[in-house]
Amino acid sequence: MLFYLVFLAIGATLVGAILVRIQTQKKIKKIKEELKRQWGKPKADEFDFDRIKKYANTSSENSFHQLTEQTCEDIDFQKLFAFVDRTASNVGQQVLYKRMTQPGSSLTNPLNHLIDFFRTQEKLRDAIQFKLLSLSRPDAYYISSLLTKNLLTRPKWLWALAISLLVTFCLVVLSFKYPICIVLLLAPLTLNMLVHYWNKGNTYQFIRSFPQLNALIEACDYLSQSHHELSNESVKNSIAELQSFKRKSVLIALSNKSGIEGELSQFGNYLLELVKSFLLIEVWGLFWIVKELESKQSHIEVLIEYVGDMDMAISILSLRAGESKTCEPQLVNKGKTMTMKGAYHPLIEHCVSNDIHIDGKSVLITGSNMSGKSTFLRT
Numbered sequence: 001m002l003f004y005l006v007f008l009a010i011g012a013t014l015v016g017a018i019l020v021r022i023q024t025q026k027k028i029k030k031i032k033e034e035l036k037r038q039w040g041k042p043k044a045d046e047f048d049f050d051r052i053k054k055y056a057n058t059s060s061e062n063s064f065h066q067l068t069e070q071t072c073e074d075i076d077f078q079k080l081f082a083f084v085d086r087t088a089s090n091v092g093q094q095v096l097y098k099r100m101t102q103p104g105s106s107l108t109n110p111l112n113h114l115i116d117f118f119r120t121q122e123k124l125r126d127a128i129q130f131k132l133l134s135l136s137r138p139d140a141y142y143i144s145s146l147l148t149k150n151l152l153t154r155p156k157w158l159w160a161l162a163i164s165l166l167v168t169f170c171l172v173v174l175s176f177k178y179p180i181c182i183v184l185l186l187a188p189l190t191l192n193m194l195v196h197y198w199n200k201g202n203t204y205q206f207i208r209s210f211p212q213l214n215a216l217i218e219a220c221d222y223l224s225q226s227h228h229e230l231s232n233e234s235v236k237n238s239i240a241e242l243q244s245f246k247r248k249s250v251l252i253a254l255s256n257k258s259g260i261e262g263e264l265s266q267f268g269n270y271l272l273e274l275v276k277s278f279l280l281i282e283v284w285g286l287f288w289i290v291k292e293l294e295s296k297q298s299h300i301e302v303l304i305e306y307v308g309d310m311d312m313a314i315s316i317l318s319l320r321a322g323e324s325k326t327c328e329p330q331l332v333n334k335g336k337t338m339t340m341k342g343a344y345h346p347l348i349e350h351c352v353s354n355d356i357h358i359d360g361k362s363v364l365i366t367g368s369n370m371s372g373k374s375t376f377l378r379t
Contacts, residue, residue, distance in 0.1 A: 055097070084319060094141065134215045210249045220306055230310070
């Protein structure tokens with residue numbers, strides 16, 4: 001009888017695992033089909049620019065030029081960005097925003113080699129887009145918060161928590177001989193729990209980026225190994241430097257490849273949450289990890305830029321595959337000269353195109369009201 005019960009249990013487990021795998025495969029197939037349908041089309045998502053521009057505001061890289069808020073308003077930059085952005089990840093979206101608002105001084109597009117590569121590697125391009133979706137969760141926007149100086153100030157009273165832990169440990173040991181100690185345990189355990197949730201509430205926005213930083217490391221590892229053309233030694237070095245963070249971050253938050261699970265969503269996680277609160281594992285672990293991250297911010301930025309380059313290159317291909325007519329500008333170092341032929345505003349349907357040539361002199365554009373002067377200037 002026992003044998004049959006064990007056999008049924010194993011069989012039920014296998015059937016359940018097969019059903020879960022089938023369901024997962026269907027979900028993956030559906031997502032990939034949606035990516036193909038969306039190719040060449042603008043996003044239908046809502047754009048949270050307060051989060052999108054976080055990386056541009058915290059990046060340590062000195063920019064050659066930066067668009068002012070007034071300029072962005074004059075050219076309807078947010079609407080333009082929403083039209084241009086075809087990135088799959090929030091990290092790539094942030095890097096794209098930074099590159100558009102802080103253009104470099106290079107006369108050539110540094111992404112040209114990636115664009116040409118992905119143009120002929122459709123299967124790999126689709127696989128990379130799917131992988132980058134692991135960084136499309138809202139929490140991914142907060143990875144850039146790990147680049148700020150003085151990430152987290154260590155409270156002066158932290159030493160008192162060591163005493164609380166020592167008292168807790170002593171009372172647990174003594175409770176085997178003196179049961180009254182179990183009652184006394186309530187005081188330090190309650191204090192520890194209050195500190196645990198106080199710490200969680202005050203640093204939630206900060207530590208929510210930890211699982212997504214792990215996802216960023218995994219994505220970069222996948223990208224660098226997917227093709228020899230995408231291999232990058234500095235990226236590999238940064239991945240190696242951040243491996244210790246991946247191990248230690250388990251103390252702070254649980255994560256998996258499909259996303260972040262709520263800590264109280266499963267019974268096992270609930271028990272783990274109690275242990276972490278009683279022993280202040282998250283409190284101690286947080287300051288330990290943050291201290292390490294402060295010394296490895298340059299490696300985090302390397303990975304962000306790497307993912308951003310891949311995502312932007314694919315995004316540019318998607319933009320060029322759309323219905324809008326586009327071209328790559330040819331930048332030349334010939335003083336104050338600019339020539340445009342057939343230029344039109346991309347956000348206006350059936351917009352009239354115009355030609356213009358400027359050679360060292362200002363140009364005065366005239367015309368009647370509603371004739372398109374402002375539209376042409378925004379172009």
